[in-house]
Amino acid sequence: MNTTKTHAKPSTPRSATVPDAGEIPVWARTETIRRIVTVLLGIAAVVIALFPVIPNRSAQSTVIIALVVAIGAVGLNIITGYTGYLSIGHFAFIGVGAYFVAILAKVVPGVPPLVWVPVAGLVTALLAVLLGLVTYRSRGPSFVIISIALLFLMRFVATEWKAVTNGTSGITMPMYSWPREWGNWPIHLSLVVLLGLSLALSWWIRRTKFGLGLIAIREDEGKAGTVGVNSPVYKLLAFAASALLVGMAGGVYGYFMGFVDPVNMFSILLSVQLVLAVILGGRGTLFGPVLGAFIVVPLDIFANNTGGGGNTRLVMFGLLLIFLVVLLPKGMLPSLSHQLERIRTRGTAGLSGARLGAADELSVRDRPKAPDPSELAARLKTAPPILEVEGLSKSFGGNQAVNDCTFTVPEGSITGLIGPNGSGKTTVFNLISGTLLPDAGTVRIGGTDISRMASWGRAHRGLGRTFQSTRLFKEMSVLENIAAPLGSFSIPQMGLDAVSGREAERARELLDFVGLSRYEQAKAGSLSYGQQKLVELAQVLVLDPKLILLDEPAGGINPTLIERMGDLIRDLNAQGKTFLLVEHNMPFVLGLCNPVRVLAQGHVIATGSPDEIQKDDAVIDAYLGDDYLLDIDNSATRRIAVEGSAS
Numbered sequence: 346m347n348t349t350k351t352h353a354k355p356s357t358p359r360s361a362t363v364p365d366a367g368e369i370p371v372w373a374r375t376e377t378i379r380r381i382v383t384v385l386l387g388i389a390a391v392v393i394a395l396f397p398v399i400p401n402r403s404a405q406s407t408v409i410i411a412l413v414v415a416i417g418a419v420g421l422n423i424i425t426g427y428t429g430y431l432s433i434g435h436f437a438f439i440g441v442g443a444y445f446v447a448i449l450a451k452v453v454p455g456v457p458p459l460v461w462v463p464v465a466g467l468v469t470a471l472l473a474v475l476l477g478l479v480t481y482r483s484r485g486p487s488f489v490i491i492s493i494a495l496l497f498l499m500r501f502v503a504t505e506w507k508a509v510t511n512g513t514s515g516i517t518m519p520m521y522s523w524p525r526e527w528g529n530w531p532i533h534l535s536l537v538v539l540l541g542l543s544l545a546l547s548w549w550i551r552r553t554k555f556g557l558g559l560i561a562i563r564e565d566e567g568k569a570g571t572v573g574v575n576s577p578v579y580k581l582l583a584f585a586a587s588a589l590l591v592g593m594a595g596g597v598y599g600y601f602m603g604f605v606d607p608v609n610m611f612s613i614l615l616s617v618q619l620v621l622a623v624i625l626g627g628r629g630t631l632f633g634p635v636l637g638a639f640i641v642v643p644l645d646i647f648a649n650n651t652g653g654g655g656n657t658r659l660v661m662f663g664l665l666l667i668f669l670v671v672l673l674p675k676g677m678l679p680s681l682s683h684q685l686e687r688i689r690t691r692g693t694a695g696l697s698g699a700r701l702g703a704a705d706e707l708s709v710r711d712r713p714k715a716p717d718p719s720e721l722a723a724r725l726k727t728a729p730p731i732l733e734v735e736g737l738s739k740s741f742g743g744n745q746a747v748n749d750c751t752f753t754v755p756e757g758s759i760t761g762l763i764g765p766n767g768s769g770k771t772t773v774f775n776l777i778s779g780t781l782l783p784d785a786g787t788v789r790i791g792g793t794d795i796s797r798m799a800s801w802g803r804a805h806r807g808l809g810r811t812f813q814s815t816r817l818f819k820e821m822s823v824l825e826n827i828a829a830p831l832g833s834f835s836i837p838q839m840g841l842d843a844v845s846g847r848e849a850e851r852a853r854e855l856l857d858f859v860g861l862s863r864y865e866q867a868k869a870g871s872l873s874y875g876q877q878k879l880v881e882l883a884q885v886l887v888l889d890p891k892l893i894l895l896d897e898p899a900g901g902i903n904p905t906l907i908e909r910m911g912d913l914i915r916d917l918n919a920q921g922k923t924f925l926l927v928e929h930n931m932p933f934v935l936g937l938c939n940p941v942r943v944l945a946q947g948h949v950i951a952t953g954s955p956d957e958i959q960k961d962d963a964v965i966d967a968y969l970g971d972d973y974l975l976d977i978d979n980s981a982t983r984r985i986a987v988e989g990s991a992s
């Protein structure tokens with residue numbers, strides 16, 4: 346498909362002016378902030394790494410526990426911040442790592458316990474994969490409950506499997522295997538290294554296709570499937586990655602504590618600290634969880650030592666949670682960056698005020714010549730079907746939404762699917778794209794039965810779709826949205842850069858094609874509804890699908906954009922794309938589609954060219970109504986009158 350340079354580059358709209366660099370205070374400029382952050386990070390890294398030079402043992406312990414919680418929070422951030430699954434019982438992985446090292450230290454005496462730390466990480470990651478398999482279908486609150494259940498299950502196993510864990514009496518770790526004067530240095534440095542590795546892993550994930558897939562799952566898991574993201578595998582690997590270094594930190598933590606027992610190693614309060622650290626610092630950010638950990642842990646220890654112990658901690662956690670929900674719902678780092686953004690863009694018009702461009706700017710250059718209608722009709726008559734829907738049925742409880750629905754979409758056509766509200770059009774789309782599975786019937790693409798295939802498998806086979814209400818990944822940039830779809834699945838592919846090389850180039854071409862190049866770095870959620878519809882079209886096109894399902898492409902957008910959407914669809918069709926289109930805007934459908942299928946009560950009641958459909962009694966009766974005939978007659982009469990007066 347050739348989408349390169351088919352559009353004139355739109356000029357910058359008057360209202361979307363970018364502020365002059367001179368108007369932004371020096372301290373708020375991106376380069377200054379970048380420098381300040383680098384210096385602060387450098388200082389923090391040196392202070393944390395060299396902290397044991399301070400002889401105060403209690404301060405050393407606080408930093409060690411903060412490091413453990415920071416590693417736990419960075420791990421938790423992968424599954425909660427990036428993937429959107431809130432794992433409240435994540436401290437269970439610290440406990441498992443600690444127990445694993447303690448048991449091996451007991452079984453294999455003479456080997457320094459820190460040697461077992463990497464193995465503890467691998468075992469914990471394996472456990473996380475098992476948890477991921479168990480929770481395959483759970484989302485939202487049910488996943489939260491399962492994650493808490495894991496913590497209590499682990500505590501139960503540690504208590505009851507006495508032969509291995511010593512029950513409630515716990516396991517005493519051997520003494521430190523290094524000279525006394527080294528103090529906590531080896532523990533401290535091991536944790537610093539593990540925190541560095543955790544941050545490196547988290548950074549790497551965020552900049553790869555793997556990370557972009559996880560964010561897509563967080564934003565809209567159903568939609569992620571339709572753009573080819575194999576969410577079960579992505580989630581399993583995210584679980585494993587989120588537990589690997591946490592388990593290792595647990596091994597070091599257990600050795601530092603000198604004693605592992607079910608209550609302390611599977612503590613719900615410590616688990617809550619991990620969650621608080623992530624939320625306080627900023628979900629989905631790289632350094633937020635570390636910042637959060639270094640605030641929450643000293644506060645917790647302070648409350649424990651100076652206040653009334655457990656109760657004071659509970660009150661403090663409760664108050665902190667309320668403070669976060671009310672004042673900093675996005676956490677410290679995102680709120681800070683939001684404030685800076687406001688300062689940088691003060692006095693400028695937002696995207697909502699930006700005009701898309703005048704009609705002449707939007708016109709398509711070198712537009713492929715539209716085929717002659719009679720030639721097209723003849724071609725479509727002999728075209729093989731790219732999509733075959735046969736006997737498709739789906740009910741929701743007693744509501745038969747789709748009932749023995751059968752139709753085909755000829756290759757190379759723009760086929761319309763119309764019908765009254767609630768006639769089952771969107772449900773048919775969901776059944777074709779795999780968002781829903783049918784009760785009966787088959788869906789074939791290019792002759793292959795895909796009725797039971799997962800939605801990402803269908804996307805890999807060349808099926809793309811848009812949604813009635815746009816479903817972009819709103820927290821991603823526009824460019825990331827277009828680069829997020831995946832045309833295939835492989836493990837090495839997950840490690841590729843999220844947006845780079847040929848793919849980024851192609852995403853930019855498509856943005857240019859829909860005329861929204863200037864918004865490539867804007868968050869998708871900040872675009873207008875109509876602009877989001879165009880971005881969603883570009884997102885579908887990036888996989889170069891054979892068949893594109895468009896659900897109400899003209900719904901809720903202004904007349905200029907409707908015209909533009911029609912032009913884009915015609916251009917793409919002329920370049921070989923096949924469309925199946927649901928739409929209520931009759932002039933739009935009848936001017937664009939041929940053939941048209943009409944659905945009523947989940948069943949196809951008529952099929953034919955736009956002319957045939959408009960005259961079909963069943964269609965007039967079930968959908969168009971007698972008023973529609975009147976409208977046609979009136980417009981025909983008006984046309985005759987106008988033509989008559991002109992002649």
Ligand SMILES: Nc1ncnc2c1ncn2[C@@H]1O[C@H](COP(=O)(O)OP(=O)(O)OP(=O)(O)O)[C@@H](O)[C@H]1O
Pocket residue numbers: 741744745746764765766767768769770771772773813
């Ligand atoms: N997830 C669901 N659960 C229960 N009922 C549903 C579900 N999805 C659709 N329905 C029902 O199925 C029927 C068909 O709905 P559908 O959205 O497919 O119709 P439609 O033709 O796309 O309507 P519209 O033109 O208004 O978008 C409706 O009665 C609707 O209430």
